[in-house]
Amino acid sequence: MTHRLSSRFAALKAANRAALVTYIMASDPDHETCLEILKGLPAAGADVIELGFPFSDPMADGVSIQLAAQRALKAGGSLRKTLELAKRFRATNADTPLILMGYANPVESMGYEAFAQAMHEAGADGAIIVDLPPEEDGPLRAAFAAHDLSIIRLATPTTDEKRLTKVLEGASGFLYYVSVAGVTGTNAATHEAVRAAVARLKGATDLPIAVGFGVRTPEAARAIGETADAVVVGSAFVDEIAAGGEGAAKRVLRKVRELSEAARSARAKEGQPA
Amino acid sequence: MDVRRNWQGLPDAEGRFGQYGGRFVAETLMPLVLDLERAYRAAQADPAFAATMEDFWTHYVGRPSPLYFAERLTAHFGGAKIYFKRDELNHTGAHKINNCLGQVLLAQRMGKTRIIAETGAGQHGVATATVCARFGLPCVVFMGATDVERQKPNVFRMKLLGAEVRAVTNGAATLKDAMNEALRDWVTNVADTFYCIGTAAGPHPYPEMVRDFQSVIGREARAQILEREGRLPDAVVACIGGGSNAIGLFHPFIEDEGVKLIGVEAAGHGIDERFEHSAAINGGAPRRAARQPHLSFAERGWANPRRPFDFRWPRLSRRGPRAFVSLRHRPRRISRGDGCGSAGSVQALRAA
Numbered sequence: 273m274t275h276r277l278s279s280r281f282a283a284l285k286a287a288n289r290a291a292l293v294t295y296i297m298a299s300d301p302d303h304e305t306c307l308e309i310l311k312g313l314p315a316a317g318a319d320v321i322e323l324g325f326p327f328s329d330p331m332a333d334g335v336s337i338q339l340a341a342q343r344a345l346k347a348g349g350s351l352r353k354t355l356e357l358a359k360r361f362r363a364t365n366a367d368t369p370l371i372l373m374g375y376a377n378p379v380e381s382m383g384y385e386a387f388a389q390a391m392h393e394a395g396a397d398g399a400i401i402v403d404l405p406p407e408e409d410g411p412l413r414a415a416f417a418a419h420d421l422s423i424i425r426l427a428t429p430t431t432d433e434k435r436l437t438k439v440l441e442g443a444s445g446f447l448y449y450v451s452v453a454g455v456t457g458t459n460a461a462t463h464e465a466v467r468a469a470v471a472r473l474k475g476a477t478d479l480p481i482a483v484g485f486g487v488r489t490p491e492a493a494r495a496i497g498e499t500a501d502a503v504v505v506g507s508a509f510v511d512e513i514a515a516g517g518e519g520a521a522k523r524v525l526r527k528v529r530e531l532s533e534a535a536r537s538a539r540a541k542e543g544q545p546a
Numbered sequence: 547m548d549v550r551r552n553w554q555g556l557p558d559a560e561g562r563f564g565q566y567g568g569r570f571v572a573e574t575l576m577p578l579v580l581d582l583e584r585a586y587r588a589a590q591a592d593p594a595f596a597a598t599m600e601d602f603w604t605h606y607v608g609r610p611s612p613l614y615f616a617e618r619l620t621a622h623f624g625g626a627k628i629y630f631k632r633d634e635l636n637h638t639g640a641h642k643i644n645n646c647l648g649q650v651l652l653a654q655r656m657g658k659t660r661i662i663a664e665t666g667a668g669q670h671g672v673a674t675a676t677v678c679a680r681f682g683l684p685c686v687v688f689m690g691a692t693d694v695e696r697q698k699p700n701v702f703r704m705k706l707l708g709a710e711v712r713a714v715t716n717g718a719a720t721l722k723d724a725m726n727e728a729l730r731d732w733v734t735n736v737a738d739t740f741y742c743i744g745t746a747a748g749p750h751p752y753p754e755m756v757r758d759f760q761s762v763i764g765r766e767a768r769a770q771i772l773e774r775e776g777r778l779p780d781a782v783v784a785c786i787g788g789g790s791n792a793i794g795l796f797h798p799f800i801e802d803e804g805v806k807l808i809g810v811e812a813a814g815h816g817i818d819e820r821f822e823h824s825a826a827i828n829g830g831a832p833r834r835a836a837r838q839p840h841l842s843f844a845e846r847g848w849a850n851p852r853r854p855f856d857f858r859w860p861r862l863s864r865r866g867p868r869a870f871v872s873l874r875h876r877p878r879r880i881s882r883g884d885g886c887g888s889a890g891s892v893q894a895l896r897a898a
Contacts, residue, residue: 328717329717329722329723329726330726331572331726331729331730332572332574332729332730332733334730335716338716338717342717376570402572403570403571403572404570405569405570405571405572405573405576407560407568407569407576408568408569408570425573426572426573426574427573428572428573428574429574430573430574430575430576430577430578430736431573431577432577435576435577439573450573450574453574453733453734453735453736454574454730454733454734455730455733455734458734459734
């Protein structure tokens, strides 16, 4: 695991607070606005940044992120542009972990070794490749190992014990729990279901557990932050960009602050100030 | 010729056909796809499953379909004797039902109670809707809004058969977007839903199942030509589209080394034109992406809306002792990825 991810999660654990992981799509609505948002994220309370790279067929995503990908592609977004944005962000921020998220085809097309090399040069810390299950990510794993990059794996409500073992083989950074069987940004899981799932996952791994899919409100972030190590929010931010206009960056960062405060305060009531 | 000899053992344990195949799906679907493979292996080992298929093929689909000697077309070209394998005479008017029947019977064995499918021109949708009506299963067909508009009679047929047709407006509103939307439905309704894929695409074991269920075309054709001519043909020609008809016809001939296998793709406005052709095999070959020759635009984040299956789920290998012919001038009516345009087959003969 890279130093940035492990030290960030270690610090959060010491402070007994949940992390906010923020997702935005690279080059949405354009390169410069995206960079402006990226640069503002740490101060607004993002503990880990997920930067999506656009693909025309995002089959695990709901409408919000589908449209974000289309806007990004229209604005000239690509995997290379995404890496360039990551690099420009890293020049301004040395500590905040940044991971890329997207689909296998752009990566396969670039080549796994070239991708890992470019990630390393950009100062990115890891990646989630949605449609590369453990059975298919061998080449990525090999390339990432050579550059000390994390492969973040997904567990879902359909992941049973046996499957979880497979998912955890070679996983690093954190484990991303997809809290609903569905696409991003639509239905939300019940708090009880998330609590039970997080407990189960914690029994199987020491990796931090991040929970995402369908998390849009401070209330949901707070509830998840009680048990999970991190809360992942994406569509809610992307929707602020979709609304368009001049103030997109400001609106996104305001929303990040709101959700960050919720995640930070999740465990405060247990008597330990965040 | 080695490729041909090795072909029958494929896919391997990982669901690969050489460099193609595999399971490139989100983790939520992985347990379902693995479960499907187990169920398919159990069905393959069960003689009752084969017997049921055989019975439905004979009495419901109307198999075997004729092998017809096209006397006037043969005279017209003045070369090879031309035979047509008439799979459009099946129930529902296409070869698609061969596979739908197999997959829906499998869905029943697995206790699934809802069927979803994607369709382009509508033939696979009609076949799926028909088989679902036969077994009393609810059926939802995803179809690009552009295709819904273009293929109204098939939309009408599907609705008449009791299926729900969902027009997909995302992306390019064609077949690949319908497939994405079907996947989003599947990932949301994992417990009760079976995804019936009609093309030689999708995560393992779908391409293998489509090949196996469609191979009835080639098995019959091979036996029929031996009976009619006392010999194997010099060449077997099939239009490709999504690949199900071609692999069904080719597969039983793969070990017949003297038989040339010719696949024909639609080149539209030319295979060098980005997004303006349907030639997944001929058309996507950037030299630098050696492992996946057809991923020409992927790095920039685009999948070609007219080449619906060349991404995400790579399909059968282009390697092998086969000639693939592209038609420069595509008649507008050739369907894409779904069904097999007869105009395409005639042009295929001309090209051959």
